[in-house]
Amino acid sequence: MKKYTIKDIAQLAGVSKGTVDRVLHKRGKVSEIALEKVTKILNEIEYKPNPIAKNLKINKIYKLAVILPDAQKDSYWEPCSGAIKEVENEFQHFGIEINKFVFDASETSSFLETSLNVITTKPDAILMVPLFQKEAKEIVTKCNINNIKVSVFNNYIDSNYSNNFIGQDLYQSGRVAAKLMDMVLKKGTIGIVHIDEDYQNATHLQEKEKGFRSYFNSLNTLDYDITTIHLNYKKSESFNNSLLSFLDKNPNINGIFVTISKSYVVVEALKERASDIAIVGYDLVKKNIDYLKQGEIDFLIHQKPKQQVYMGLSYLAEYFLFDKEIPSQLLLPLDIVTSENVDGYLM
Structure with missing residues (x-):
């Protein structure tokens, strides 16, 4: 395809180079007739500006x-x-x-x-x-x-x-986490654990929980119970006590869904007692990877x-x-x- 210069376009349209320049760069005044002539030629030659040259200039x-x-x-x-x-x-x-x-x-x-x-x-x-x-x-x-x-x-x-927006379908990621949990457990009580964030002001946590619960609701089964807890990890000892207290009140929990990247803190809290709880969480932070390889975490969803x-x-x-x-x-x-x-x- 031939490369047309401003001079070529001006000759084809029968106008000055200055007129073509003003049309191409949308600056200055151009008569209706001249604008029509230049636009007609630009369409005929399928003119496309060179954005790289334009920005360098x-x-x-x-x-x-x-x-x-x-x-x-x-x-x-x-x-x-x-x-x-x-x-x-x-x-x-x-x-x-x-x-x-x-x-x-x-x-x-x-x-x-x-x-x-x-x-x-x-x-x-x-x-x-x-x-x-x-x-x-x-x-x-x-x-x-x-x-x-x-x-x-x-x-x-x-x-x-x-x-x-660039990211993942957070609702769907909750459903995927639920499917993974379903594959591991088949039945039981599942704890959804939110850590550190203001749930009412955190749409990403809300969407993940909605998706998770939606999956199990769609099963139309009584094999699962789901309960939620909101924890703060700023003080690890307080966090551990709160999580273990939650498990004491819900002794049938055999699965935990962690909605942010801190699955590892749940694993570390659970070390204080013998437990066989399946964990599904998010993200490839180092401690999560270590516990995944050790079998302490069952699945992670990578948010990239x-x-x-x-x-x-x-x-x-x-x-x-x-x-x-x-x-x-x-x-x-x-x-x-x-x-x-x-x-x-x-x-």
């Missing part, structure tokens, strides 16, 4: 901010830094600047303060984890007012606030935080550089990890 720096929980306090988020580095390297010659901001995932005020500070840096876009729904909506509203594009990952947020951040930032970069549309929702597969296949995820 503009020489603009696009600032992307990533807001996520502090990996020093929750190792689930550690792989995200690697994803940020990868995207920085891939787009280093195209004027993409990425800055990471972290907050304490156990403190709503930390999320709010960090996010407000990010807005003051005036980024072009923010990729964030809306861990706290109420506060996240406030932040997205402020971003919209300040013309800052927002994409979210890992957790849902109401589509009225942000219509760009690194892939979520990599894709989220890549989509934002390509949106600004090349005018590519960002998918409103990108759902990643639900990978079931066992002691037999976990090494393949660690390569």
Whole structure:
């Protein structure tokens, strides 16, 4: 296919090069007649602009901010830094600047303060984890007012606030966890364990529990009882006592579904007594992997935080550089990890 220059288009349309330039870059005034002539030729030759050349010429720096929980306090988020580095390297010659901001995932005020500070840096876009729904909506509203594009990952947020989500179907992941538990137990009492987060403000926990319960409700059987507990791990001794007390009150529990990445703390608490409780949880943090290999955890569902951040930032970069549309929702597969296949995820 022939490459047409502005000079070629001007000659074909019978107008000046300046007129073609103004039409292509949508700047300055152009008469209706001239606009029709140029547009007709552009359609005939199926003209497509070169986005790379365009952005090199503009020489603009696009600032992307990533807001996520502090990996020093929750190792689930550690792989995200690697994803940020990868995207920085891939787009280093195209004027993409990425800055990471972290907050304490156990403190709503930390999320709010960090996010407000990010807005003051005036980024072009923010990729964030809306861990706290109420506060996240406030932040997205402020971003919209300040013309800052927002994409979210890992957790849902109401589509009225942000219509760009990368992550997993959390409801379906709860159903998958239930199916795995059903395969192991066949019958019994199951405890759903939520750790550290404000359940009423945590849509991701709610969706996982809804999916889990939905699966067993659909079985139409009396073979299972399901009960829920909310625990705080800030003090491990208090956590252990609370969990063991919960088990004392529910002595028939033979399965536990842990809705976040801290399955290992449940395993460690259970070491204080002899038990044969099946555990299904999330995420390939080191201690979870160790206990999975030892048979203390039966299954883990891999949420792929690194892939979520990599894709989220890549989509934002390509949106600004090349005018590519960002998918409103990108759902990643639900990978079931066992002691037999976990090494393949660690390569």
